[in-house]
Amino acid sequence: MNKIKVLVVDDSITIRNILTSILAQESEIEVVGEAEDPYDAREKIKQLNPDVLTLDVEMPKMDGLTFLANLMRLRPMPVVMLSTLTTKGADTTLAALETGAVDYITKPDVEALMAERDSFRQTLVTKLKDAAGINLKNLKLSKSLTAKQDLRELPFAGSGRRNHLIAIGASTGGTEAIKSILMCLPPTSPAVVITQHIPVTFSARFANRLNACCPMAVQEARHGQKVHPGNVYIAPGDKHLKIEQRGGVLFCLLEDSPEVNRHKPAVDVLFDSLVPVAGNVQAVLLTGMGQDGARGMLNLKQQGARTLIQNQASSLVWGMPGKAYALNAHTEQYPLGDIAATLLDFALLKRGQMKEVLNVNE
Incomplete structure (x- = not known):
């Protein structure tokens, strides 16, 4: 069975490393690349043809919502947002779901993640697998x-x-x-x-x-x-x-x-x-x-x-x-x-x- 190809998009190298190391343990998932900003992500998508993106809401050069809107217009694909549990993060995440994101996951606090790594891994893997199975024609229905x-x-x-x-x-x-x-x-x-x-x-x-x-x-x-x-x-x-x-x-x-x-x-x-x-x-x-x-x-x-x-x-x-x-x-x-x-x-x-x-x- 073909592995699910994931591109991790986040401006934080720490978060990218955490997500990549967690997903490296999954036999059905392959992290094919990392991107530090939307412009980098745009080129990596062309090169690597991922099945699913994890996308940070707040990034330099172009915010996640603007990038998501462009992506849904030009190359619709399943996206799982990384969101902070704040009022601003909630509004942005709900706007992302309106724009076409499939799902979201709470952006991990590094210290808390060390204590709840297994739980976070299970949630992340489940959401990525679910996203990969989405029918693209229903993505923005x-x-x-x-x-x-x-x-x-x-x-x-x-x-x-x-x-x-x-x-x-x-x-x-x-x-x-x-x-x-x-x-x-x-x-x-x-x-x-x-x-x-x-x-x-x-x-x-x-x-x-x-x-x-x-x-x-x-x-x-x-x-x-x-x-x-x-x-x-x-x-x-x-x-x-x-x-x-x-x-x-x-x-x-x-x-x-x-x-x-x-x-x-x-x-x-x-x-x-x-x-x-x-x-x-x-x-x-x-x-x-x-x-x-x-x-x-x-x-x-x-x-x-x-x-x-x-x-x-x-x-x-x-x-x-x-x-x-x-x-x-x-x-x-x-x-x-x-x-x-x-x-x-x-x-x-x-x-x-x-x-x-x-x-x-x-």
Whole structure:
């Protein structure tokens, strides 16, 4: 089997040496070169034809975002960003995902790395292998999905059912997939609760960025917060999000318990919490590696929820929705661009009416 060819792009020789030495231990990966700045990287890409890039966000001569935008325009390829866990780093990394980066990994602190080398190596190797398997034609799919003005401006008076809820789970590729759906939902839509695998320093920034561009009000969920239509609640990056019904009212609950499926927040935790109100739930599982959410989706389906998965052709990574498909946990599957319309269609309009308005094909 051919090795995955990796080009390491970073202005720090220390970081380049660390990444190269870690990856040298992997039989399925070969570091074919190193680059100290974007201009050096451009020449190395031409010479070495790597399968995947690791790219530092902040570099001299040309910043990582500008280089990434040029790369996605001229020679799209899988890129894993190296990000700092700061507010600035979070914003830049989220912008990189919008631009076309596949994933990101926390830029290692040299001292901390010595104590957690194995954990970092496992995460780095997994992300590079996942990135190498990305379908390039889907690399910037969600960038091409702009909000449909006719859907957002449709006179949608809200769901006819009290406490109707849309629950979304996602991982790799999910930030842009979620954005493409929310940008198409009018401000009168049923409430949306979301678990996206994301670090704690990123989740609030992610919610803020969505709130700035989406018709619904988007926020990071708070413990004990009431769930209202027209609002989107995103799980914080270090807490599990659950939904509980008390006295006919839905509330967000945040739980600081162990990881589930190696994730915190975990989609299965959110989905399992919705089983008591399953008959009033539409659960959606989007692009992402692994299997988180598949079992929870099956539980919801068995209790009468409508369960949707993103289809393989439109998924950046068909891991989580693919696992749900294998378990027959879904009632339906759709291309990413059709999901918003069918959610609204089911919530209020007669079957097919929304698709007729939008000319969306099954």
